Amino acid sequence: MGPQSQYCNKLSEKAFLFGVFSSKRQYERQKHSLEELKRLAETAGLTVGQSQLFELRQIQSATYIGSGQAEKIEEAVKKGSYDVVIFDEDLSPTQTRNLETIFEVHVVDRTGLILDIFAQHARSSEGKLQVEIAQLSYLLPRLAGHGVEFSQLAGGIGTRxxxxxxxxxxxxxxxxxxxxxxxxxxxxxxSRELHRSKRLKAPISMVSLIGYTNVGKSTLLNQLTRAGVLVEDKLFATLDPMVRNLKLPSGREVLLADTVGLIRKLPHQLIDAFRSTFEEAKAADLLIHLIDASHPDLIEQEKVVQEVLHDLDLDKKEMIRVLNKIDLVNSDGPLPIEPGDVLISAETGEGIEKLLTVIEEKVSLSFRRVRLCLPHSQGDKLSLLYRTGRILDRQDRSDGVYLEVELDEKNFNKFHQYRTSGPR
Incomplete structure (x- = not known):
């Protein structure tokens, strides 16, 4: 039975996973990557039967792996009655077709698998459009080689x-x-740009959450804002950006935005497709880089995030490094803590008050102190000051409300007409 008929009418269910490493030094990193691929496959709804790492000194143009390795996988696939083989690297259309001919089952690379997950999890109209564009740009060259319509392939992992x-x-x-x-x-x-430009003009600071997938961004968003956002122990559980109001210890408010989680070997089609999503982070006054402190590969995960931030010109922004899931950390070794880090558990609430204090300190760095006198008729302006500024002193007098406040640049100029050197 050929690869086309194997998956034409149903989603493949049982998957054989494999990856490659070129040296002993690379082995540990690739082992973590293969474990991540297993979680990706499970998130896509597959049952993972076997996963294996092969040493590969040289990439073969026709099949990526060597003939001996291909034979071993073919034998395992037939013996285990697998429906799909998933490779932890990117394959060319030709390599994919050649491997499918050998294995006689559907072959999906890491990019195809991630695209499939994004397709399942996209909820907003923008997210669905972005994902389908990414899928089509990925599948078109592969479609040409099969010589069949997508309708014949529908149902296979990577084609939904x-x-x-x-x-x-x-x-x-x-x-x-x-x-x-x-x-x-x-x-x-x-339309999104219009909404964003309105937010930028609004007298309120923006804080954006960034991080590797499944580090707890949605849990933290819920903990900080009580937003009721979906939280699942899955990779890429949430894709669409979420913006919520966050009240800081002083009573002032900021906007808190979530972003799509990052992952190693993130398909370039998705970086291009979701570039506008990261515009939320570009518009932010402060970034919170959330890190899973309990993950054995946290240093590599942090490196992936830093590389993407650099590519998007976000690495120079004001940032708080936050180590999450400290309630799950064992005592095997010291955490890579840096000066200024905040340690929290978004699940239990530990460290949240400290984080809120640090957020307030960071967004207040550009604040300027000023004395104002607001007429009693300007209740809306007074309310705005309490939401967006930091009230240091207030005196209610017959001729108005005298305040000493700290304001960011955005609001400082808006209250220029009310400046005074009046009573202290």
Missing amino acids: GPGETRLEMDRRKAKERMSLLKRNLARVRS
Whole structure:
């Protein structure tokens, strides 16, 4: 039975996973990557039967791996009655087709698997558009080699569209579909830009959460804002950016935005597709880099995030490094703590008050102190001061409300007409 008929009518269920390493030094890193691939496969709804690492000195152009390794996998696939083979690297369309011919089952690389997960988890119209564009740009060259329509492949892992849809079209229709999706996405992004520009003009600071996937960003968002955001122990459980109000210890408010989680070997199609999502982080006054302190590969995860931040020109922004899940940390070794780090458990609430204090300190760095006198009729302006500024002193007098406040640059100029050197 050929690879096409293996997965034409149902989602493949049992997966054989494999990865490669080129040296002993690389082995440990690739082992963690393969463990992550297992979690990705499970998140996609697959049952993982076996996973294996092979030593590979030289990449083969036709099949990526050597013939001996391909034979071992073929034998394991037939013996274990596997439906799909998933490789922890990116394969060219030719390599994918050649391996499918050898294994006689569907072959998916890491990018195809991640795209499939994104398709399942996208909820907003923008997210669905972004994912389908990324999927089509990935699948088009692979479609050409199969010589079949997507409708014949529908159901296979890596070919499901966003939501309940299927990528059911031939190559020509796929190109037309991509053009339509890009036009629709441009309209959605235009609307998002309008909302973002309004937020930027609003007299309130923006804080953005960033981090590796599954480090607890949604849990922290809920802990800080009581937002009721979906929390699941899955990779990429949430994809769509979420913005909520956060009240700081002084009573002033800031906006707290979540972003899509990052992952090693993140497909370039997704970085391009979700670039606008990271515009939320670009617009932020402060970034919170959340790190899973309990993860054995936390240093590598942090490195992945730093590389993406650098690529997006976000690495120079004001940032708080926050180590999460400290309630799950064992005592095997010291944590890589740096000066200024905040240790928390978003699950139990430990360290949250400290984090709120540090957030307030950071967003107040650009604040300027000023004395104001507001007429009693300006109750809305007084309310705005309490939400966005830091009230140091207040005196209610017959001619107005005298205040000593700290304001950021955005609000400092808005209250210029009320400045005074009046009573202290």
